[in-house]
Every structure is written in structure tokens, then in C-alpha cells.
Amino acid sequence: MTSPIHPVPHHPGDRDALLARYRQVRAASRALCAPLETEDYVVQGAPFASPPRWHLAHTTWFFEQLVLVPYAKAYREVHPAYAYLFNSYYETVGTFFPRAQRGLLSRPTVAEVLAYREAVDAAVDALIAAAPDTQWPEVCARLEIGTHHEQQHQELLLTDLKYNFSLNPLHPEYRPAGEHARGGEPASLRWLREPGGIREIGWDRAAFAFDNERPRHRVFLEDYALASRPVTNGEYLEFIADGGYRAAPLWLSDGWATVRREGWDAPLYWQQRDGAWHYFTLHGLQPVDPQAPVTHVSYYEADAYARWAGRRLPTEAEWETAASGAPMTGNFVESSYLHPHAARGDGAGYAQLYGDVWEWTQSAYSPYPGFAPLQGALGEYNGKFMASQFVLRGGSCATPADHIRPTYRNFFYPAERWQFTGIRLAED
Numbered sequence: 001m002t003s004p005i006h007p008v009p010h011h012p013g014d015r016d017a018l019l020a021r022y023r024q025v026r027a028a029s030r031a032l033c034a035p036l037e038t039e040d041y042v043v044q045g046a047p048f049a050s051p052p053r054w055h056l057a058h059t060t061w062f063f064e065q066l067v068l069v070p071y072a073k074a075y076r077e078v079h080p081a082y083a084y085l086f087n088s089y090y091e092t093v094g095t096f097f098p099r100a101q102r103g104l105l106s107r108p109t110v111a112e113v114l115a116y117r118e119a120v121d122a123a124v125d126a127l128i129a130a131a132p133d134t135q136w137p138e139v140c141a142r143l144e145i146g147t148h149h150e151q152q153h154q155e156l157l158l159t160d161l162k163y164n165f166s167l168n169p170l171h172p173e174y175r176p177a178g179e180h181a182r183g184g185e186p187a188s189l190r191w192l193r194e195p196g197g198i199r200e201i202g203w204d205r206a207a208f209a210f211d212n213e214r215p216r217h218r219v220f221l222e223d224y225a226l227a228s229r230p231v232t233n234g235e236y237l238e239f240i241a242d243g244g245y246r247a248a249p250l251w252l253s254d255g256w257a258t259v260r261r262e263g264w265d266a267p268l269y270w271q272q273r274d275g276a277w278h279y280f281t282l283h284g285l286q287p288v289d290p291q292a293p294v295t296h297v298s299y300y301e302a303d304a305y306a307r308w309a310g311r312r313l314p315t316e317a318e319w320e321t322a323a324s325g326a327p328m329t330g331n332f333v334e335s336s337y338l339h340p341h342a343a344r345g346d347g348a349g350y351a352q353l354y355g356d357v358w359e360w361t362q363s364a365y366s367p368y369p370g371f372a373p374l375q376g377a378l379g380e381y382n383g384k385f386m387a388s389q390f391v392l393r394g395g396s397c398a399t400p401a402d403h404i405r406p407t408y409r410n411f412f413y414p415a416e417r418w419q420f421t422g423i424r425l426a427e428d
Contacts, residue, residue: 044103
């Protein structure tokens with residue numbers, strides 16, 4: 001089973017460079033698990049929040065089933081049941097264990113999953129060295145998408161773990177905040193005007209990008225303005241105090257039904273203690289920082305806040321056009337803070353377009369003109385989810401810095417809020 005995907009440029013140094021990247025990404029997953037106790041690896045607090053052990057195993061499954069099985073002819077699977085246990089949703093590869101029941105299994109043990117990773121890593125090392133030149137472009141391309149796939153799961157591992165920990169009355173810390181915590185005044189909010197006209201968005205380079213970022217194409221934009229920074233907790237508190245969660249006219253119909261059904265009165269992880277708002281973080285329970293970007297809000301909440309503020313959410317074309325010239329620097333997972341920082345400074349440009357919080361757009365997640373899904377199993381990666389979801393841009397404090405691009409399209413259902421999702425406003 002092979003399929004054409006966009007390979008990285010091939011030259012004599014590619015194998016060494018790709019092997020180095022593969023090892024670095026695989027080591028980063030293990031490093032994220034270093035603070036965990038064995039018991040932490042197996043908890044699943046909700047059907048959408050997989051246990052850390054599953055993330056470690058599933059990313060290994062990807063390399064085993066989509067790289068080693070089709071290309072390493074002498075390779076033998078570590079365990080015949082792993083193809084079933086650790087498949088996520090790839091119908092073309094085979095059946096899979098129910099997602100909601102991943103936390104019910106005590107076996108394979110954490111030690112066995114780590115041994116599985118080591119065995120697959122050794123086989124991938126050997127394949128990178130020995131793959132014939134005729135196969136190398138496809139092997140290289142699959143390894144490249146596999147490393148980016150694992151980086152996506154590194155972020156999911158942290159956000160799933162945060163949800164799992166949040167259910168514990170002990171409010172456990174994943175990692176102390178330490179010297180990374182910052183307070184103080186945020187940058188002032190300004191409106192930056194962007195001219196309309198015919199623009200191009202989407203990826204058109206030889207370097208890696210997911211298929212849903214292609215092809216590059218033209219869009220027409222009216223003149224618009226984008227906020228210089230995301231909405232802060234302090235600004236969102238004004239929405240709460242003004243009865244935003246009780247004002248039906250502010251909400252989309254599905255959003256209002258969700259608010260009533262779920263009993264929402266604040267972002268996820270917020271709770272009042274002794275008359276003050278606190279939120280659960282990966283550093284345990286903390287007072288809400290009014291200067292930091294609000295996060296863990298759904299599309300419905302972002303849209304309602306925008307309407308309350310007399311603004312709107314940007315389209316993804318507006319966001320990408322504004323962000324394309326900005327430096328891709330920010331608060332990513334490498335900062336080790338794992339929570340949004342307050343924006344700093346009052347410079348002339350945008351703040352926090354990258355990192356800190358994924359920013360909701362009003363754009364439905366749909367194919368670009370000319371989009372064609374990949375053939376075979378990799379065609380299931382993005383294309384089959386292009387319905388009933390909305391696009392987010394920019395990455396978060398849990399995203400690896402070298403994983404993000406101006407064209408990167410994240411997507412979630414409008415009621416979901418366990419990711420580091422936030423709000424940047426726009427206006428006509």
C-alpha cells in the first residue's frame with residue numbers, strides 16, 4: 001500500500017537529516033512524559049481525552065503500519081493485536097478499538113508500550129539507512145508526515161493530560177510554574193487596518209505541509225481590521241459580569257442550546273473560590289490572570305463574545321493574510337510554561353499571532369479549490385473531517401515551534417474547548 005504525497009527535497013544529506021529529526025521528535029514525546037507517574041499514563045477522563053500511554057503507542061503504530069509494514073520487507077510486527085489497539089480512525093488500515101474505552105485497558109503495560117517504541121525506532125533507523133533509492137522518496141515523505149503527526153499528538157498529550165488532571169480534587173501539578181510565570185500589564189489593544197483586494201493563501205513551497213493547506217489559491221477580501229492581540233481574561237470577565245452567558249441574543253442557536261445543556265458560565269477549567277475566579281492549569285489551580293489571553297473557550301463562546309463586543313471573528317483568509325509577514329515567534333511548548341502569557345509591549349505590529357492560544361476563525365473547515373485528498377490511508381488524515389468544524393490558526397503554548405506555519409489549518413467542532421483555544425477580534 002503506497003500513495004504519492006509531497007516528498008521533501010532529496011539530496012545526499014536527506015537521510016542523516018531525517019534520521020536526526022525523527023530521533024528528536026520521538027525523544028520529545030518521551031521528555032513530555034518525564035514528570036508522570038505510572039498511574040498517570042492510563043487515565044482517560046473523557047472519550048475525547050486519550051491516556052498518555054495511548055498517544056505514545058499510537059504514534060508508534062503510525063510508523064509501524066504506514067512506514068515499516070509496507071517498506072521494510074523483513075520487518076515483523078511487535079504484537080499482532082497492536083494494529084487493532086492503537087489504530088485511531090484509519091478505516092483503510094483495519095478496524096480499531098473504541099476510542100471511548102482506551103482508558104479501560106491495563107495492558108499492554110507502560111513498560112511494554114515503551115519497549116514497542118524502542119523496537120519500532122530501531123527498525124526505522126535501519127530502514128532509513130537501507131531503503132533503496134527507488135523507494136526513498138516515498139519512505140522519506142511518510143517519515144516526514146509521521147514526525148509532524150507525532151508533534152500533533154505531543155500537543156494532544158498535554159491537553160488531554162490537563163483535562164484528566166483537572167478532574168482530580170487534589171489539583172495535581174504536571175510541572176511547577178517556576179520562573180516561567182509572568183504578570184504585569186499587557187499590551188494595549190489596537191486595531192490594525194488591512195487593505196482588501198485579491199490575495200493568495202495556502203502553501204506552495206517544496207517543504208512539508210499537510211494536504212489541507214494546499215493548493216495555494218486566490219481569495220478576495222474586503223478592507224478589514226484585526227485586533228493587535230488576543231482577548232484577555234480581564235476583558236472576558238467583563239463579558240461574564242455583563243451576563244454574557246445568560247443573554248440568548250448573543251448566541252448562535254446551537255451555542256445557546258449547548259450553554260443551557262452543559263451549564264456553562266465561564267471558560268473550561270474556571271471555578272470560583274472564596275469569591276474569586278481561579279482556573280486549573282498544568283501548574284495546578286491558579287488565580288485567573290486578567291492580563292493573559294483567555295483560553296479554553298469554544299467557537300460558540302468566541303462568537304458570542306465577539307458579538308457582545310460589537311466585533312466579529314476573522315476569516316481564515318484574513319488571519320493568514322495579516323499573519324504572513326509576521327515573525328513566527330511566540331510562547332510555544334519549548335518555553336516549558338505551558339500556559340498563555342500576557343502580550344508585551346506596544347509596538348506597531350501584531351502580538352501573539354503565533355503561540356499562546358489557537359485563534360478561532362469564522363471559517364468552516366472545508367477543502368480549498370482544487371484540493372485532492374491523498375490516496376490510501378493517508379487520504380484519511382484530513383479530508384474526511386471537512387464537515388461541521390471550524391478553522392483555528394496560529395498554534396498555542398503547547399505546540400512545537402517548528403510545527404507551525406502561516407498556512408497551518410487546525411480544526412475542531414464548535415463546542416470543543418479542551419484545547420488552548422482563544423479569541424482575536426476583527427471588524428469590517
